[in-house]
Amino acid sequence: MTVELGWIDVRPAPAGPPAIGTLGPEGTSSEQAARLLRTRLPDGPSIVLRTTYEQAVEDLKAGTVSHVVVANAYRDIHHFYMADDIALADVFVMDTPLYGIARRADGGPLSDRPSVVTHPSPRPLVAQLLPAAYPLPEVATADSTSQAAQAVAERRYDLALTTEPAATRHGLRFISRLRPIRMVWSVFIRT
Numbered sequence: 001m002t003v004e005l006g007w008i009d010v011r012p013a014p015a016g017p018p019a020i021g022t023l024g025p026e027g028t029s030s031e032q033a034a035r036l037l038r039t040r041l042p043d044g045p046s047i048v049l050r051t052t053y054e055q056a057v058e059d060l061k062a063g064t065v066s067h068v069v070v071a072n073a074y075r076d077i078h079h080f081y082m083a084d085d086i087a088l089a090d091v092f093v094m095d096t097p098l099y100g101i102a103r104r105a106d107g108g109p110l111s112d113r114p115s116v117v118t119h120p121s122p123r124p125l126v127a128q129l130l131p132a133a134y135p136l137p138e139v140a141t142a143d144s145t146s147q148a149a150q151a152v153a154e155r156r157y158d159l160a161l162t163t164e165p166a167a168t169r170h171g172l173r174f175i176s177r178l179r180p181i182r183m184v185w186s187v188f189i190r191t
């Protein structure tokens with residue numbers, strides 16, 4: 001369930017048909033944020049899911065999307081705030097889908113020292129959510145929470161920190177408790 005907690009418009013939407021870019025593939029928190037932004041824009045804009053936020057911002061600069069949604073917990077968001085050819089248009093607060101640590105539903109017994117993969121931003125949740133029975137692992141990184149789920153489905157890692165939609169999509173089962181991340185989301189437009 002998407003929980004929308006507040007919205008600040010700091011710039012009017014640009015003229016022309018809107019399209020929203022963000023981090024994909026399907027199942028990311030960013031996709032849910034883009035879906036929420038879509039409800040605020042006219043004409044039922046399309047959502048373009050890219051491998052990185054940087055690629056989505058390149059699309060914005062090239063004019064193939066009109067808006068890009070970025071999680072404020074993204075470490076490299078400062079580049080987008082500092083760029084002089086794009087600008088902040090809106091800020092909203094939305095809880096992400098539920099996050100947890102998931103394994104392949106059809107896998108055999110889990111190793112005593114399972115490998116874990118995550119997007120870098122929610123990485124602190126690995127130590128918070130990993131059941132105490134497992135030692136703190138070395139953590140590999142993926143381009144998104146959905147990519148992390150896919151990497152586990154493809155047997156490249158044992159466990160993914162991922163969202164409920166991504167786990168469902170990739171046939172994973174949670175072994176931890178689940179929690180949302182209360183997040184500020186930034187919406188950028190071209191200037």
Ligand SMILES: O=C(O)C(=O)Cc1ccccc1
Pocket residue numbers: 023027028029030031071073074119121122143144145146163181
């Ligand atoms: O949108 C996602 O699902 C991501 O992988 C990026 C992310 C996740 C959690 C916090 C910040 C960014």
